Every structure is written in C-alpha cells, then in structure tokens.
Amino acid sequence: MIRDKGKKSTPNFNSVNIRSLTKNDWPQVSQIYEEGIATKNATFEQTPPSWDEWDNSHLKKCRYVIEDNGKIVGWAALSPVSKRMVYQGVSEVSIYIRLTSNGKGYGKKLLNYLIEKSESLGIWTLQAGIFPENVRSIILHEKAGFRTVGIREKIGKMDGLWRDVVLMERRSKIAGL
Secondary structure: OOOOOOOOOOOOHHHEEEEEOOHHHHHHHHHHHHHHHHHOOOOOOOOOOOHHHHHHHOOOOOEEEEEEOOEEEEEEEEEEOOOOHHHOOEEEEEEEEOHHHOOOOHHHHHHHHHHHHHHHOOOOEEEEEEOOOOHHHHHHHHHOOOEEEEEEEEEEEEOOEEEEEEEEEEEOOOOOO
C-alpha cells in the first residue's frame, strides 16, 4: 500500500477475515504474542505459553484471529476471571496485533467483533488490564466503550521494577440485563 504524506495506510478490509482461532494457528499467534512480550508493555509474561497452557486458560469460545490476505495479523481471546457461577458473564480480554500491522484498524475491527460475539454468548462485562505506557491499547479500548475503573498500583514486577496496570471494563447494554 502506498502511504500518502503523513496519512496512515489502512488495509482494504475486503481482504480481511476474522475467524475462530485453532491449534493450527498457534505458531503465528505465539509469534504475535512474543512480539508483544518483547515490547515490555503488553504483558507480564516473559515467554509465550505452550498451546496446551494457553488453550486451558482461555474460553473455548470467543477466541479469534484476524487475517489479511490469509496472513494472521492479530488475535483476541477471552479468559474467565473466576470459576464462580456469579462471574460466569465476566471475562478478561487479550488482544494482540502484529507490530507491523499496528495503527491500521485491525485492532478496532477485531475488538468490536469480539465484543459482539461475547454479548451473543451472554457475557455482560469485559475487563482489560493494560500497562499505562500502552497508550495505543488504552485508546483502542476506550473507543470500544471501555472505561477506566482504576489503577492497580505496583501490581507486579517486571525486570525487578514494579509496574502499574490500568483496569478497564466494558458493561454490555445487551447481555446480562
């Protein structure tokens, strides 16, 4: 794609597909996850988990990849926040976009799709924990209807330094009413 002076190049969304994430996608999904880890602003994790670890910690539904011309450029999935029945409609969002694909609209498209699908399954609250330095992710979530509910100060250490996490949530206007 040709970039105009100062304008962001956006994909032709006719070539973009969102579909369920499968075990066969794990090599590309893991690579995108590893890119996020390397930024030091996406997760406390130091290495991607194995497929089995990841698969067991995320909901079987609401896990998606976004492809452009058949290449996976991002992924999103939900994790339960608790096994207690009263929280069955509350899930935590993970969303990662390939670094070379940031700022092109993939995250917005994928997050909105994830929200729509989660609501159709009766999930009434989505939450996200985001490092304050990850401004792009905070803005993405705000545009999708998330609000900041607090700062979890010094919630964990990374490379020997305490890190804060912005806690954001989105309450459905459709599910759980």
